[in-house]
Amino acid sequence: xxxxxxxxxxxxxxxxxxxxxxxxxxxxxxxxxxxxxxxxxxxxxxxxxxxxxxxxxxxxxxxxxxxxxxxxxxxxxxxxxxxxxxxxxxxxxxxxxxxxxxxxxxxxxxxxxxxxxxxxxxxxxxxxxxxxxxxxxxxxxxxxxxxxxxxxxxxxxxxxxxxxxxxxxxxxxxxxxxxxxxxxxxxxxxxxxxxxxxxxxxxxxxxxxxxxxxxxxxxxxxxxxxxxxxxxxxxxxxxxxxxxxxxxxxxxxxxxxxxxxxxxxxxxxxxxxxxxxxxxxxxxxxxxxxxxxxxxxxxxxxxxxxxxxxxxxxxxxxxxxxxxxxxxxxxxxxxxxxxxxxxxxxxxxxxxxxxxxxxxxxxxxxxxxxxxxxxxxxxxxxxxxxxxxxxxxxxxxxxxxxxxxxxxxxxxxxxxxxxxxxxxxxxxxxxxxxxxxxxxxxxxxxxxxxxxxxxxxxxxxxxxxxxxxxxxxxxxxxxxxxxxxxxxxxxxxxx
Amino acid sequence: xxxxxxxxxxxxxxxxxxxxxxxxxxxxxxxxxxxxxxxxxxxxxxxxxxxxxxxxxxxxxxxxxxxxxxxxxxxxxxxxxxxxxxxxxxxxxxxxxxxxxxxxxxxxxxxxxxxxxxxxxxxxxxxxxxxxxxxxxxxxxxxxxxxxxxxxxxxxxxxxxxxxxxxxxxxxxxxxxxxxxxxxxxxxxxxxxxxxxxxxxxxxxxxxxxxxxxxxxxxxxxxxxxxxxxxxxxxxxxxxxxxxxxxxxxxxxxxxxxxxxxxxxxxxxxxxxxxxxxxxxxxxxxxxxxxxxxxxxxxxxxxxxxxxxxxxxxxxxxxxxxxxxxxxxxxxxxxxxxxxxxxxxxxxxxxxxxxxxxxxxxxxxxxxxxxxxxxxxx
Numbered sequence: 001x002x003x004x005x006x007x008x009x010x011x012x013x014x015x016x017x018x019x020x021x022x023x024x025x026x027x028x029x030x031x032x033x034x035x036x037x038x039x040x041x042x043x044x045x046x047x048x049x050x051x052x053x054x055x056x057x058x059x060x061x062x063x064x065x066x067x068x069x070x071x072x073x074x075x076x077x078x079x080x081x082x083x084x085x086x087x088x089x090x091x092x093x094x095x096x097x098x099x100x101x102x103x104x105x106x107x108x109x110x111x112x113x114x115x116x117x118x119x120x121x122x123x124x125x126x127x128x129x130x131x132x133x134x135x136x137x138x139x140x141x142x143x144x145x146x147x148x149x150x151x152x153x154x155x156x157x158x159x160x161x162x163x164x165x166x167x168x169x170x171x172x173x174x175x176x177x178x179x180x181x182x183x184x185x186x187x188x189x190x191x192x193x194x195x196x197x198x199x200x201x202x203x204x205x206x207x208x209x210x211x212x213x214x215x216x217x218x219x220x221x222x223x224x225x226x227x228x229x230x231x232x233x234x235x236x237x238x239x240x241x242x243x244x245x246x247x248x249x250x251x252x253x254x255x256x257x258x259x260x261x262x263x264x265x266x267x268x269x270x271x272x273x274x275x276x277x278x279x280x281x282x283x284x285x286x287x288x289x290x291x292x293x294x295x296x297x298x299x300x301x302x303x304x305x306x307x308x309x310x311x312x313x314x315x316x317x318x319x320x321x322x323x324x325x326x327x328x329x330x331x332x333x334x335x336x337x338x339x340x341x342x343x344x345x346x347x348x349x350x351x352x353x354x355x356x357x358x359x360x361x362x363x364x365x366x367x368x369x370x371x372x373x374x375x376x377x378x379x380x381x382x383x384x385x386x387x388x389x390x391x392x393x394x395x396x397x398x399x400x401x402x403x404x405x406x407x408x409x410x411x412x413x414x415x416x417x418x419x420x421x422x423x424x425x426x427x428x429x430x431x432x433x434x435x436x437x438x439x440x441x442x443x444x445x446x447x448x449x450x451x452x453x454x455x456x457x458x459x460x461x462x463x464x465x466x467x468x469x470x471x472x473x474x475x476x477x478x479x480x481x482x483x484x485x486x487x488x489x490x491x492x493x494x495x
Numbered sequence: 496x497x498x499x500x501x502x503x504x505x506x507x508x509x510x511x512x513x514x515x516x517x518x519x520x521x522x523x524x525x526x527x528x529x530x531x532x533x534x535x536x537x538x539x540x541x542x543x544x545x546x547x548x549x550x551x552x553x554x555x556x557x558x559x560x561x562x563x564x565x566x567x568x569x570x571x572x573x574x575x576x577x578x579x580x581x582x583x584x585x586x587x588x589x590x591x592x593x594x595x596x597x598x599x600x601x602x603x604x605x606x607x608x609x610x611x612x613x614x615x616x617x618x619x620x621x622x623x624x625x626x627x628x629x630x631x632x633x634x635x636x637x638x639x640x641x642x643x644x645x646x647x648x649x650x651x652x653x654x655x656x657x658x659x660x661x662x663x664x665x666x667x668x669x670x671x672x673x674x675x676x677x678x679x680x681x682x683x684x685x686x687x688x689x690x691x692x693x694x695x696x697x698x699x700x701x702x703x704x705x706x707x708x709x710x711x712x713x714x715x716x717x718x719x720x721x722x723x724x725x726x727x728x729x730x731x732x733x734x735x736x737x738x739x740x741x742x743x744x745x746x747x748x749x750x751x752x753x754x755x756x757x758x759x760x761x762x763x764x765x766x767x768x769x770x771x772x773x774x775x776x777x778x779x780x781x782x783x784x785x786x787x788x789x790x791x792x793x794x795x796x797x798x799x800x801x802x803x804x805x806x807x808x809x810x811x812x813x814x815x816x817x818x819x820x821x822x823x824x825x826x827x828x829x830x831x832x833x834x835x836x837x838x839x840x841x842x843x844x845x846x847x848x849x850x851x852x853x854x855x856x857x858x859x860x861x862x863x864x865x866x867x868x869x870x871x872x873x
């Protein structure tokens with residue numbers, strides 16, 4: 001993975017930048033000393049590291065606007081960062097760029113239960129929102145595995161998902177408004193406490209834009225009343241085909257579970273070693289199906305799912321009988337990444353989505369790829385929505401294993417696209433999948449996406465080098481090729 | 496005299512746009528014309544009729560996705576989904592009777608970001624729009640999104656296209672998320688209660704209501720799902736809200752919410768101006784009452800207060816009164832005569848920085864402003 005060559009002029013502008021920043025930011029808000037800057041050199045994709053030019057930690061929207069204005073004027077790039085838990089390298093610093101760290105925006109500003117929403121600063125953690133409202137019986141639905149640490153601002157930038165998003169949606173379906181600072185320093189407010197946009201849905205495209213369009217300084221999130229109850233079923237199968245068939249039949253029966261997760265044998269054994277959730281070690285595939293909602297409905301659906309599982313040849317079934325037991329079922333799944341970390345010095349977590357019916361074929365071809373690249377792989381899978389998380393196990397200190405892991409990962413994602421899926425279901429493109437974008441999109445598709453950035457950030461100083469494999473100047477993207485002057489199809493019906 | 500060009504496939508669309516681009520011929524993009532009266536009148540000498548781009552390309556119930564040519568009639572899609580017990584969860588309204596037109600298309604529902612009574616729970620068209628192919632105002636065919644239910648690869652251009660009223664791209668093929676249709680439903684109808692308080696209490700309860708409307712002074716609350724769950728929640732809501740509600744059975748409930756969805760109450764007098772207000776839900780009932788009193792009009796509240804329909808007593812929009820009555824949200828002049836629409840911003844005027852940004856975004860898709868010029872104002 002290569003980043004664009006650093007701009008020496010920007011690097012030499014550092015003293016001028018610091019002088020300007022010091023004029024309006026308090027002392028602790030600027031981190032420029034090399035030793036301290038090093039703490040910010042990576043995000044959740046730790047295979048890649050780069051020290052930023054400096055890190056800046058503002059507290060107010062006004063400060064963010066001034067920082068962006070100064071950087072824009074001095075020609076210095078800016079990389080926004082929340083908690084740095086992203087798994088695709090979206091917050092990987094640039095050698096010639098300021099790292100804009102939003103962690104000090106950590107206040108819940110307003111909780112409005114009659115309107116079922118909360119206004120929060122972007123550095124509030126995902127779980128922090130739920131913690132602020134759970135006493136009153138509410139919660140914030142998207143729940144990425146990193147929810148204890150990841151911030152809502154980062155969630156908006158990445159359009160994060162979680163295990164419950166088949167039923168409750170991703171971040172984009174659960175936010176109502178954002179405040180955004182453009183690279184020009186302009187502050188705009190999109191959406192609010194109402195449900196849809198007055199004009200173009202700019203908030204919709206800002207969500208998931210991976211820090212390339214603007215810096216989010218405030219978010220209005222939807223709150224949901226906590227379901228009356230939730231119960232989970234653990235199901236063991238002798239093959240991933242049988243487990244996949246069970247998932248398809250549950251959905252065909254009209255049931256959308258709160259969560260429906262699959263793990264293959266290596267993943268379930270690694271997590272079982274780590275948290276002892278009581279998973280059946282002899283199963284080839286494990287399903288966790290969670291039903292939530294009114295008690296009567298959950299009991300009814302648990303019965304329906306159990307019958308379907310029996311018909312699909314489940315060899316193991318355990319239904320949670322208490323909240324503690326339900327939490328235990330999830331403890332293993334939610335610890336799947338650290339569990340992989342225990343059985344391997346390093347791992348790469350992939351994130352493709354496939355049409356679910358292609359799962360057996362994809363898993364089998366993944367085993368072929370595992371042999372080809374001579375690296376182990378464990379699979380966790382948001383089974384309901386077809387989102388795969390293969391964990392490629394490697395040791396960065398062993399020869400060319402990192403390069404092999406990257407190549408293995410790229411092969412898996414190519415496979416996902418080949419069977420009709422996509423490169424990323426919830427982690428974002430970042431730098432990790434940037435160079436694979438042409439596998440899914442042709443040049444016209446990518447150019448049209450990049451033009452959108454020109455409307456928000458015409459000088460392309462905000463997080464460049466992420467998402468798109470080739471940087472184009474906006475002037476070049478804007479060029480029109482007009483080549484036809486007459487209606488070229490005489491047979492076109494017209495009247 | 497407007498000339499209509501009928502495209503048969505994406506290639507026709509591409510070539511037509513290339514021609515329009517070369518000669519600077521603005522185009523009115525049209526499916527079946529059911530919503531041609533929404534927004535401002537379009538200043539274009541040619542209509543690009545896309546209605547022949549019709550037909551369902553693939554439907555995989557177990558994958559929860561459906562791909563169709565853009566202008567497939569909504570009725571055809573709904574008829575297919577119902578056979579497999581599925582539906583578009585955003586309950587797309589049929590505004591034909593309201594606007595004096597006919598049935599619409601899938602691309603039309605997406606382009607206008609339609610949403611029915613389930614909006615506050617299940618989202619709008621935008622939330623179910625997974626991917627598309629289309630032709631930009633640059634005359635280039637391109638695609639965005641994907642054909643799976645979960646995807647964050649690249650910018651989410653579907654969100655931008657939803658609600659863009661055909662000003663960004665001529666859609667040729669779209670992929671949407673489909674979901675199981677609720678097995679059964681019933682509706683509680685309450686009289687003589689504080690409607691807003693009842694709606695907030697129901698929406699904030701754990702009973703998963705999926706419809707909250709106030710029509711003719713009656714508060715209506717819908718529950719959907721498996722029968723045992725519906726019965727259980729209906730009891731719980733009755734206990735919670737008190738009073739002696741009337742209960743609509745499954746068939747009556749479906750009929751009732753279809754009428755709410757399509758705003759049937761206001762489909763009789765097409766010469767009366769009609770507003771659609773999207774506001775924070777907790778203030779919706781009060782706003783509706785105040786505006787009805789002030790204008791002599793009639794109101795209908797949906798989405799637990801988040802959506803207010805206001806029918807004027809005549810053809811005058813009274814925009815100052817309507818837009819002056821709230822501070823958060825927006826009001827769209829949904830139906831009005833040509834003269835009224837020409838004299839009133841149909842869409843709520845936006846803050847200058849947002850309007851400017853929106854215009855820059857439009858120009859990145861349609862640099863010469865060929866598609867539906869003027870439709871969204873500006």
